[in-house]
Amino acid sequence: xxxxxxxxxxxEEKEILKGLNLTVKPxxxxxxxxxxxxxxxxxxxxxxxREGYEVTGGKVxxxxxxxxxxxxxxxxxxxxxxxxxxxxxxxxxSNMEFLKAAVDAKRKHKGDSxxxxxxxxxxxxxxxxRVSLDQAFLKRGVNEGFSGGEKKRNEIMQMMLLxxxxxxxxxxDSGLDIDALQVVANGVNAMRSPERSFIVVTHYQxxxxxxxxxxxxxxxxxxxxxxxxxxxxxxxxEKGYAWLEDEAx
Amino acid sequence: xxxxxxxLIKKEYAAGFHTNIVSETLPPGLNEDxxxxxxxxxxxxxxxxxxxxxxxxxxxxxxxxxxxxxxxDEIDFQAxxxxxxxxxxxxxxxxxxxxxxxLLRTYEKLGIPLHEQAALAGxxxxxxxxxxxxxxxxxxxxxxxxxxxxxxxxxxxxxPELIKKYLGSVVPQxxxxxxxxxxxxxxxxxxxxxxxxxxxxxxxxxxxxxxxxNTGQFERTLIVAExxxxxxxxxxxxxxMRDENQLxxxxxxxxxxxxxxxxxxxxxxxxxxxxxxKGGIYNFVTKRGVCHTNAKISWTxxxxxxxxxxxxxxxxxxxDNSVGEFYSVALTNNYQQxxxxxxxxxxGKNTRSTIISKGISAGKSSNAYxxxxxxxxxxxxxxxxxxxxxxxxxxxxxxxxFPYIESKNPTAVIEHEATTSKVSEDQMFLCxxxxxxxxxxxxxxxxxxxxxxxxxxxxEFAVEAGKLLEVSLEGSVG
Numbered sequence: 001x002x003x004x005x006x007x008x009x010x011x012e013e014k015e016i017l018k019g020l021n022l023t024v025k026p027x028x029x030x031x032x033x034x035x036x037x038x039x040x041x042x043x044x045x046x047x048x049x050r051e052g053y054e055v056t057g058g059k060v061x062x063x064x065x066x067x068x069x070x071x072x073x074x075x076x077x078x079x080x081x082x083x084x085x086x087x088x089x090x091x092x093x094s095n096m097e098f099l100k101a102a103v104d105a106k107r108k109h110k111g112d113s114x115x116x117x118x119x120x121x122x123x124x125x126x127x128x129x130r131v132s133l134d135q136a137f138l139k140r141g142v143n144e145g146f147s148g149g150e151k152k153r154n155e156i157m158q159m160m161l162l163x164x165x166x167x168x169x170x171x172x173d174s175g176l177d178i179d180a181l182q183v184v185a186n187g188v189n190a191m192r193s194p195e196r197s198f199i200v201v202t203h204y205q206x207x208x209x210x211x212x213x214x215x216x217x218x219x220x221x222x223x224x225x226x227x228x229x230x231x232x233x234x235x236x237x238e239k240g241y242a243w244l245e246d247e248a249x
Numbered sequence: 250x251x252x253x254x255x256x257l258i259k260k261e262y263a264a265g266f267h268t269n270i271v272s273e274t275l276p277p278g279l280n281e282d283x284x285x286x287x288x289x290x291x292x293x294x295x296x297x298x299x300x301x302x303x304x305x306x307x308x309x310x311x312x313x314x315x316x317x318x319x320x321x322d323e324i325d326f327q328a329x330x331x332x333x334x335x336x337x338x339x340x341x342x343x344x345x346x347x348x349x350x351x352l353l354r355t356y357e358k359l360g361i362p363l364h365e366q367a368a369l370a371g372x373x374x375x376x377x378x379x380x381x382x383x384x385x386x387x388x389x390x391x392x393x394x395x396x397x398x399x400x401x402x403x404x405x406x407x408x409p410e411l412i413k414k415y416l417g418s419v420v421p422q423x424x425x426x427x428x429x430x431x432x433x434x435x436x437x438x439x440x441x442x443x444x445x446x447x448x449x450x451x452x453x454x455x456x457x458x459x460x461x462x463n464t465g466q467f468e469r470t471l472i473v474a475e476x477x478x479x480x481x482x483x484x485x486x487x488x489x490m491r492d493e494n495q496l497x498x499x500x501x502x503x504x505x506x507x508x509x510x511x512x513x514x515x516x517x518x519x520x521x522x523x524x525x526x527k528g529g530i531y532n533f534v535t536k537r538g539v540c541h542t543n544a545k546i547s548w549t550x551x552x553x554x555x556x557x558x559x560x561x562x563x564x565x566x567x568x569d570n571s572v573g574e575f576y577s578v579a580l581t582n583n584y585q586q587x588x589x590x591x592x593x594x595x596x597g598k599n600t601r602s603t604i605i606s607k608g609i610s611a612g613k614s615s616n617a618y619x620x621x622x623x624x625x626x627x628x629x630x631x632x633x634x635x636x637x638x639x640x641x642x643x644x645x646x647x648x649x650x651f652p653y654i655e656s657k658n659p660t661a662v663i664e665h666e667a668t669t670s671k672v673s674e675d676q677m678f679l680c681x682x683x684x685x686x687x688x689x690x691x692x693x694x695x696x697x698x699x700x701x702x703x704x705x706x707x708x709e710f711a712v713e714a715g716k717l718l719e720v721s722l723e724g725s726v727g
Contacts, residue, residue, distance in 0.1 A: 048682050051674065076684040088675040092697030101693065102683035109684070141697065142679075158683065 001026045001063065001197045002047075002166055008057035008222075009046045016042045018222030019058070024166070027194040031208055031233060032201045034219035035241040040201045041085060043219070044170040048082040049075055063165065077109035081164035083155040085171040090142040095154065098142045099124060103161055127160045131187050149180035156187040167191070168199045173207040185210030205237040218244050264518065268355040268460050274333035279326055281305065284433055287332050291402045291436075294409060304422035304432030311426045317588040318617040318649055319557050321494070321531065329496055331434045333464040335378060352378060355458065373398055375439045375455045377468055385439075387451060394450050396480075397442040401469050404440035411442060415473050419502035419537050419565070427498040427533040427559075431467045435500065438468035443478035443509070452707055454483045457499075459519075459530070465496035472502070474509035474544075481512040483710060494522075494556060496531050503538030503546055507568065510545040511538060514706050515562075516714055519554035521721075526584025526613075529556025536560065542568030542597070549705045551714045552579040552589060553721040561619065563592035566600035566628075573602040576702040578714070580695075580721055581614030581646070590620035590651075595628040595661070604635040607699050610646035611722065617649040624661040631658060637667040640698050642691065642722075692719040 002024040009017040016039045024030055034040050046053045047060065049072040060067040063078060070078065090098065104114040115123075128135055131153040143151050152172055159167055169188070173181055188198065188211050200211055208216070208230060216232040217224045218241070225244050226232065236244075275283060284305055288298040313324070335349060356376060373387035375398065391398050397408065405412050422432040439455040459466045474480055497519060505511045513536075522529025532555035538546040548562040564573030575591035593602035602622065610616040622633045639648035650667050672694050680690035696703070696715050703711045 050678055050682075072678070072681040073684050073686050076682050082682050084679070088673065088679050090676050090679070090694055090697055092700035093693050098680075098683070098693065101685055101689065105684035105686075105689075162683065 001028075002199075003061040004058070005060070006058040007046070007055070007060060009042060009053055009055050011042065011053055015056070016222055017046065020219070020223050022217065022224060024197045024199065026165075026197055027192075028215065029192065029198040029200065029211065029213045031211075031213035031216045031230075032199060032219050032224075033203070033205075033216060033233060033236055036203070038219045038241075039222045040203075040219055041170055044082050044168045044199070044201060047075075047168060048072065048080060073105070074109075076162075076164075077106050079165035081159055081162055081167045083152075083159060083167065083169045083172050085174060087143050087146075087151040087155055089144050089146075091144050093142050094139055095142050096121075096124060096138045099138075099158060099161055102158070106162055123161065127157045130160060130190065131157045132183050133157060148175040149177065149183075152176060152180065152184055153187075156184055160187065160191065165195060166197050166199070168201065170201050171203060172200075173202055173204065181207065182210060205233045208233045220244055264359055264520070266358065268351060271336040272333050272460075273336055274464060275330050277328050277330045279305075279329070279331055279434070283331050287434060287436055290332070291405065293405055296413065297405060300417070300422065301433050304429050305434075307423040308426065308429035308433055311423075311429055313426050314559075317559050317619070318615065318651070319559065319586040319588050321557050321586075324494075324496060324531065326430075329465045331465060331467070332436055333460075334436075355460075356456070359456075359458070373451045373453050375400060375453075377437050377439070377455060377457045377466075378460060391449070391451065391453075395444040395447055396449050397440065398453055399440055401435075401438040401440045401471060404471075408440070408442070411473065412440070412471070415471055415502065415504055416469075417502075419504060419539050420500050420535050425535060428500050428535040431469060431498050431500045431535070434465075435467045435469040438470045438499070439472075440470075441472040441480060441482060443472075443474045443480045445475040446477045447475075448478065449480040452481050452483060454485070456485045459495055459497065465498065467497075468499045470499070470501040471504075472511055472513070473504045474506060474511050476506045477508040478506075479510045479512075481514070481707060483514040483516070483707060485516045485518070494529060494531050495520075496533070497555075498533045499535070501534070501536040501562075503536075505538060505540045505544035505546050505571075507542045508544060509541070510547075512547045513538070513549070513562070514710060515548075515550040515552070516706075516710060516717065517550065517552045517554050517558075518717060520556075521554050521585050522556040522583065524583050526556070529585070530554065531556060532558045532560060534558075534560040536562035537565065537592075538563070538573075539565045539567055540571035540573060540600075543570045544568055545572040545574070547572075547574040547576070547705070548591065549576040549702065550578070550589075551699075551702070551706070551717065552577070552587060553717050555587070556585060558585075558587040558589055560589045561591055563594070564602065565594045565596065566602065566631075567596045568600075569597040570599045570601075571597055572600070574705075575602075575604045575606070576705045577606045578609070578699045578702045578718075579607070579616055579618075580609040580718060581611070581616045582721055583612040583614060585612075585614045587615070588617045588619055590618045592621040593623070593633060595622075595624045595631040595633070598627070598629040598631075600628055600631045602631075602633045604633070604637075605701055606635075606637045607702055608637070608639045608648055609642065609695055609698065610639070610648050611642040613645045615647045615649070617651060619651040619653075621653040621655070622663055623654075624656040624658050624663070626657045628658050629660050631661045633661075633663045635663075635665045637665075638698065639667075639669040640695065641669065641671045642695075688722075692722055695722060 007020040218226040375385040519530035608616040
């Protein structure tokens with residue numbers, strides 16, 4: 001699915017990732033934890049191709065392709081999905097219109113025909129129900145005036161509709177109350193399958209009570225310094241990150 | 250994103266072809282003889298010739314306004330031809346079968362079928378080619394309802410009393426430099442009359458086409474809505490791609506009598522000039538409507554064309570409780586310049602006006618909103634709400650807002666909101682991360698920005714406007 005080898009990347013001249021290695025197999029859920037400024041969000045942005053993130057070394061293979069050969073939208077159509085930490089608003093563009101354009105772009109890429117408005121409406125309603133978003137949100141502008149929790153649920157709804165093969169959740173739990181967290185986690189769990197992988201980036205162990213990972217990695221100083229199973233997350237909760245950061249230097 | 254956005258601008262102007270047709274075109278130049286020629290050509294009554302000559306005299310003493318936020322080389326008004334008409338129109342065709350097929354093909358290519366059976370359901374159309382009206386569709390059907398829809402030249406012959414009463418009643422001959430010029434040389438345009446209490450059964454539409462080289466188009470539109478009537482009217486316009494600038498100076502007058510409502514929509518797509526800013530139409534237009542008691546006039550405009558646009562569709566809210574609205578999307582790209590907005594003159598009591606202006610600038614263009622809200626001393630309880638939003642694409646364009654507010658009545662409530670934003674990197678990234686290409690992303694974001702205005706357009710045209718925006722923005726990202 002995803003093989004990251006010796007990845008170096010920088011933002012505005014500052015080296016953030018410094019030789020990161022990570023392999024994700026189909027069906028696996030990997031949690032990435034670490035202190036602030038360790039490069040957790042950078043990883044998701046680099047993988048999805050965001051402007052301003054410069055890759056200076058290493059390579060990433062995604063479903064057999066060199067990820068860095070693909071444009072942002074091509075990566076997305078190939079099945080890479082990034083759930084944003086701070087989803088942006090697009091005033092005046094209805095959620096429905098936006099989602100349909102996204103789904104159609106992906107279908108076209110796969111050689112399928114576009115969905116009719118009626119067909120799409122049906123799947124979109126289904127998805128909104130699954131993340132407990134009222135259907136009225138489909139008609140509103142993309143994230144326009146949504147609360148923090150509504151924005152995150154909207155992200156998960158997009159993920160459901162686009163059926164990506166690799167989902168990267170960038171601190172999706174930040175700013176969520178416990179009810180919203182459960183809705184988000186249920187959405188993710190419902191999507192787990194032998195063909196779909198997840199990278200869950202989080203600062204807190206709390207989310208991992210709901211989305212149980214196969215692996216937990218600690219990212220510090222731009223590389224993965226420790227890997228374990230879900231018990232590692234509990235250990236981190238207890239001890240903090242300082243003892244590992246020392247190791248990384 | 251700045252890098253992506255650098256590129257805008259590579260789309261061919263689809264309406265840019267030239268129709269090869271034999272025309273009778275006056276040599277360039279303007280003098281009294283030219284005005285007499287135009288008037289004679291249209292067999293006008295004496296009073297109208299005098300009216301034109303008076304306008305011409307006034308024009309000679311006026312000078313070109315320079316206050317607008319636009320720059321262009323001085324126009325040589327003696328280098329413009331003031332009349333051009335297809336030879337085949339010498340004998341006015343009695344039906345579509347008699348119209349030169351080459352002309353019909355022109356409109357077909359523009360996507361405007363003139364045969365009634367092929368026409369957009371529910372839309373009657375008057376088409377103006379250079380200086381003459383070619384055909385007006387659905388006239389009989391409209392006449393059944395008592396609605397008059399014909400070219401203004403024809404109206405002068407058939408309904409002289411109405412023309413005499415209303416022509417120049419809203420925009421006087423000496424109103425401004427371009428209105429005076431238009432009054433002197435106007436050649437054709439549309440006339441609409443809706444009788445008392447009638448709701449016009451169809452959308453009315455005029456399509457303006459400039460074809461001939463070095464020719465100006467000076468059309469005049471007059472719409473009179475009698476008491477309690479309603480009409481929705483739409484105008485569209487295109488021109489061939491030429492390296493020289495061409496002049497378009499129109500006057501539109503609307504009269505909404507007591508309890509009447511006029512909805513006037515424009516989709517303006519004159520040739521904007523090429524990527525280097527060569528060629529394009531100079532669009533200097535005066536549009537104004539008068540609202541009597543309880544009447545309402547609503548202007549909606551989508552402006553994507555022209556090299557220079559100078560245009561302020563306005564409402565004079567003369568009657569008590571009358572309502573004026575202005576919804577505008579103005580998009581400029583490459584080297585286009587637009588100075589556009591509105592004037593809302595509150596005279597009657599409890600008059601209300603709403604102004605929603607959306608300016609989008611891309612490339613190296615300049616886009617200015619200029620608006621005046623004036624509350625006269627007698628306008629007790631007048632209200633105005635103005636919202637001006639500017640959207641910038643790239644970092645070489647400019648957006649400017651010049652709002653003028655004059656209130657002479659302490660009971661008036663005036664609100665003005667203005668925002669300037671950029672198509673943000675985050676918005677682009679979200680769209681692209683969901684699989685949309687950059688161009689689709691920009692057009693979607695821009696369309697969203699304009700939504701409040703598009704929803705005011707008649708349905709068929711709202712879709713067109715969205716597409717037009719997409720085409721005008723093509724190449725804005727790469």
